[in-house]
Amino acid sequence: MLSSFSFAINGVFEFFRKERNAKIHLVAAVLVIVAGFYFHVNNIEWILIVIMIMSVFVAEMVNSSMESLCNHLHPDRHEKIKLVKDLSAGAVLIASIAAVIVAAIIFLPKILS
Numbered sequence: 001m002l003s004s005f006s007f008a009i010n011g012v013f014e015f016f017r018k019e020r021n022a023k024i025h026l027v028a029a030v031l032v033i034v035a036g037f038y039f040h041v042n043n044i045e046w047i048l049i050v051i052m053i054m055s056v057f058v059a060e061m062v063n064s065s066m067e068s069l070c071n072h073l074h075p076d077r078h079e080k081i082k083l084v085k086d087l088s089a090g091a092v093l094i095a096s097i098a099a100v101i102v103a104a105i106i107f108l109p110k111i112l113s
Helices: 002-018 020-038 043-073 079-112
Strands: none
Touching: 002 020, 002 043, 020 043, 020 079, 043 079
């Protein structure tokens, strides 16, 4: 059981070490967290912020995994592989759009007041 946990931790470290988009999402997450402290968001808003940040990270990790697996199994261009990659990238896009919407709902009223 402990080795499974260490494999998972290793996966998280590799994700942030090797994936450019992971670093971009991490910077965005840190900025949102700083904004949360600055604007004194309430507990429910913090819960939503954490859920959205983690949703984007999970989607990006699954997308990175799918791309890596697809590239390994079929390094040449292939329409079905392209579809799998596009679908997993689309999941990241949807999670990111949802995160931006939640951030706008939470922060825009605070910024405008």
